[in-house]
Amino acid sequence: MPGHRTKGFCASAAALALCAVLAGCGGSGESAGGGKVVLRYTWWGNPDRAARTEQAVALFEKQHPDVRVQTSFSGYDAYKQKLAIQATGGDAPDVMQLDYRQIDQYASGHVLLDLGKVEDTLRTGEIDPGLLATGRVDGKQYAIPQGRGTETVVYDVKAWKASGVPLPRKGWTWSEWADDIRELARKTGRPGATDPGQSEDAFEVWLRGRGKALYTKDGGLGFTADDLAKWWTFTDRLRREGAVSPAEQTTQLDGSVENTPLGRGKATADFNWDAPSSGYLALIPTGVALAPMPSGDDGTPGQYFKPSMFLGIGAHTGHPEEAARLIDFLLNDSGAAKILGATRGIPVNETIRERTASELKDFDKTVSDFQASLEGTLKDPPQAPPSGDNALQTTFQRDYDQVSYQRMSPREAAKNYVTEAKAELRS
Amino acid sequence: MTTTQTPAAPPARAAAPTKRRPKRQREGAAWVFLSPWVLGATVLTLLPMVVSLYLSFTDYDLFNPPHWVGLRNYVQMFTEDPRYWRSVMTTLTYVVIAVPLQLALALVVALALKNMRHGKGFYRSAFYAPSLLGASMSIALVWRALFNDGGTVDHLFGNGGWINRPGWSLLAVALLTVWQFGAPMVIFLAGLQQIPAELYEAAAVDGAGKWRQFVSVTVPMLSPVLFFNLVLQTIQAFQVFTPAFAVSAGKGGPADSTLVYTLYLYDRGFVASHMGYASAMAWVLLLVIGAVTAVLFRTSRSWVFYASEGDR
Numbered sequence: 249m250p251g252h253r254t255k256g257f258c259a260s261a262a263a264l265a266l267c268a269v270l271a272g273c274g275g276s277g278e279s280a281g282g283g284k285v286v287l288r289y290t291w292w293g294n295p296d297r298a299a300r301t302e303q304a305v306a307l308f309e310k311q312h313p314d315v316r317v318q319t320s321f322s323g324y325d326a327y328k329q330k331l332a333i334q335a336t337g338g339d340a341p342d343v344m345q346l347d348y349r350q351i352d353q354y355a356s357g358h359v360l361l362d363l364g365k366v367e368d369t370l371r372t373g374e375i376d377p378g379l380l381a382t383g384r385v386d387g388k389q390y391a392i393p394q395g396r397g398t399e400t401v402v403y404d405v406k407a408w409k410a411s412g413v414p415l416p417r418k419g420w421t422w423s424e425w426a427d428d429i430r431e432l433a434r435k436t437g438r439p440g441a442t443d444p445g446q447s448e449d450a451f452e453v454w455l456r457g458r459g460k461a462l463y464t465k466d467g468g469l470g471f472t473a474d475d476l477a478k479w480w481t482f483t484d485r486l487r488r489e490g491a492v493s494p495a496e497q498t499t500q501l502d503g504s505v506e507n508t509p510l511g512r513g514k515a516t517a518d519f520n521w522d523a524p525s526s527g528y529l530a531l532i533p534t535g536v537a538l539a540p541m542p543s544g545d546d547g548t549p550g551q552y553f554k555p556s557m558f559l560g561i562g563a564h565t566g567h568p569e570e571a572a573r574l575i576d577f578l579l580n581d582s583g584a585a586k587i588l589g590a591t592r593g594i595p596v597n598e599t600i601r602e603r604t605a606s607e608l609k610d611f612d613k614t615v616s617d618f619q620a621s622l623e624g625t626l627k628d629p630p631q632a633p634p635s636g637d638n639a640l641q642t643t644f645q646r647d648y649d650q651v652s653y654q655r656m657s658p659r660e661a662a663k664n665y666v667t668e669a670k671a672e673l674r675s
Numbered sequence: 676m677t678t679t680q681t682p683a684a685p686p687a688r689a690a691a692p693t694k695r696r697p698k699r700q701r702e703g704a705a706w707v708f709l710s711p712w713v714l715g716a717t718v719l720t721l722l723p724m725v726v727s728l729y730l731s732f733t734d735y736d737l738f739n740p741p742h743w744v745g746l747r748n749y750v751q752m753f754t755e756d757p758r759y760w761r762s763v764m765t766t767l768t769y770v771v772i773a774v775p776l777q778l779a780l781a782l783v784v785a786l787a788l789k790n791m792r793h794g795k796g797f798y799r800s801a802f803y804a805p806s807l808l809g810a811s812m813s814i815a816l817v818w819r820a821l822f823n824d825g826g827t828v829d830h831l832f833g834n835g836g837w838i839n840r841p842g843w844s845l846l847a848v849a850l851l852t853v854w855q856f857g858a859p860m861v862i863f864l865a866g867l868q869q870i871p872a873e874l875y876e877a878a879a880v881d882g883a884g885k886w887r888q889f890v891s892v893t894v895p896m897l898s899p900v901l902f903f904n905l906v907l908q909t910i911q912a913f914q915v916f917t918p919a920f921a922v923s924a925g926k927g928g929p930a931d932s933t934l935v936y937t938l939y940l941y942d943r944g945f946v947a948s949h950m951g952y953a954s955a956m957a958w959v960l961l962l963v964i965g966a967v968t969a970v971l972f973r974t975s976r977s978w979v980f981y982a983s984e985g986d987r
Contacts (some may be wrong), residue, residue: 335736357738496839639947
């Protein structure tokens with residue numbers, strides 16, 4: 249064989265191998281099973297949320313024997329990527345959980361069904377109109393929030409108490425937080441918290457504490473490279489001191505609680521959203537508690553109630569009616585509410601909220617109490633983030649990686665980010 | 676690149692001389708037999724290529740219709756995107772590490788197997804197995820677990836695992852490729868067996884030792900195969916995706932250290948929804964690989980020895 253291997257043969261083999269790079273991708277599928285209507289329902293979350301969702305779905309299937317629901321879930325980062333690919337391939341799930349930052353992009357990209365078409369099945373009468381409006385784009389309802397969430401400092405109660413450092417308190421500022429974290433690291437011999445530098449969410453809270461916002465009203469960038477450089481200098485110093493998690497730990501964050509330093513037993517506290525923090529309980533059996541996010545140095549609160557975990561229907565679904573029925577069930581059915589508790593935040597259906605408030609137990613009650621403690625003290629939420637924010641959240645993490653691995657100065661990385669963000673928001 | 680036209684049914688020419696008919700018919704039959712490949716190549720390769728060339732001059736978010744922006748994607752890529760250049764450097768580093776290592780390993784194993792008396796078939800299969808397994812996502816995930824902190828490599832070397840250290844992560848990805856040396860190994864083995872034994876005998880008679888025989892007989896006689904493997908592996912290495920994607924959990928991290936070209940292309944196209952930009956990146960990659968291949972062919976004149984041409 250090699251004797252016959254001529255240049256011509258080599259050349260054509262090479263040419264073929266070359267072409268492989270340009271042949272892209274494609275394909276879509278339609279599922280059907282056994283005479284039943286099959287719905288695909290996807291969400292992100294932790295195993296606790298998964299178990300409860302499966303239970304609720306089973307109840308739905310019992311009530312609707314003609315429908316079978318195929319569920320799938322993953323951590324937020326993986327979910328976001330997968331959904332993006334399904335959406336662009338015209339293969340979005342029938343029912344999908346969405347983040348606030350995905351609504352604008354997917355609504356204007358015709359991925360989501362106008363829920364006005366199924367309003368007879370999907371009842372929204374018992375949801376606060378202001379909250380409901382957060383799922384509207386250009387006057388049409390594309391998604392419905394399942395709850396509202398707010399950010400929190402979640403911490404290992406036993407470890408924090410044992411360290412002797414005063415417990416987190418309402419109204420603490422970022423510099424008080426930093427002092428406590430330093431003290432914790434000194435006493436416990438491990439970082440006090442996850443490095444918040446990588447988190448666009450934490451940055452937003454810090455920024456709002458200084459009276460600014462991530463985005464302007466017309467969807468431009470609401471801060472300057474100076475602001476970001478200041479934030480990253482702050483976190484960079486804490487990391488160098490060993491007060492927050494080292495780069496090798498921080499880079500493993502993927503939106504799941506299992507891969508956070510707190511979840512891995514390598515730190516005492518973390519930043520997260522309140523409802524998903526239930527996932528820590530499986531990892532820290534001695535218990536976790538929720539504390540408010542630090543405020544600006546003049547006491548301006550940065551955190552806010554964010555409409556969370558929207559549900560939407562794929563624009564190309566073959567079964568809009570059944571999909572609407574599933575969403576209606578998840579939002580308005582009292583049986584479902586009992587199972588789901590506050591795993592996606594406090595229920596939005598007001599009747600159900602009132603009825604179940606007293607029945608909430610365990611971590612659901614913790615979340616409910618935490619939100620009640622903040623009621624009336626927070627500023628209004630920002631408007632829905634522009635389309636580009638979905639990609640920028642990842643860019644933010646990546647650029648901070650350059651800082652935490654000491655490949656760039658905070659200022660250099662901040663300038664890079666602002667350039668990238670402006671390009672992203674322009675297009 | 677060879678292009679192929681779609682099979683057009685040969686027009687029935689009643690007036691055609693009867694003498695030509697058999698050949699025409701044979702040609703027709705050839706096209707029929709070729710049709711599966713021709714159809715596949717046209718619909719799955721050629722057409723998408725043309726579309727991607729068009730898209731590379733547009734701003735296309737996959738949801739709304741593309742609109743023409745001329746050369747903007749290319750200009751942005753070369754002048755305004757530091758991450759693009761980082762991905763280029765990462766890919767070049769990867770190619771320079773993975774290709775020579777893989778070929779060297781393949782050749783060494785092939786040489787060892789060639790002179791084996793017993794169990795040759797078994798070892799050949801055993802060494803080839805990773806090539807079959809290695810391209811799969813599951814092995815890449817195992818790799819991630821091996822090199823993660825708390826993983827096997829961490830326990831052996833105690834440096835916190837490679838995949839979370841920017842200086843080491845790319846090496847972990849490259850090793851996954853190197854480990855799949857089976858395909859070039861089998862080709863080397865076939866090449867080695869084609870070398871006439873009398874050449875070695877003649878060399879031995881002239882007093883050449885093992886090393887001398889390797890340098891003066893094996894290498895020149897094997898050079899066409901070596902060249903073939905080099906070209907193919909280089910082209911594949913430029914397009915590496917799966918190992919980098921899986922080992923870095925889709926992010927190309929830490930600190931972009933495993934953000935190889937195609938991974939960044941995927942990120943731009945499917946995660947950030949800039950398909951026009953991604954298409955432009957794909958075309959630049961095609962041109963660069965084409966150029967690198969051309970350079971390899973040019974240099975091959977001075978070191979590849981074609982026995983068949985020598986006979987002429």
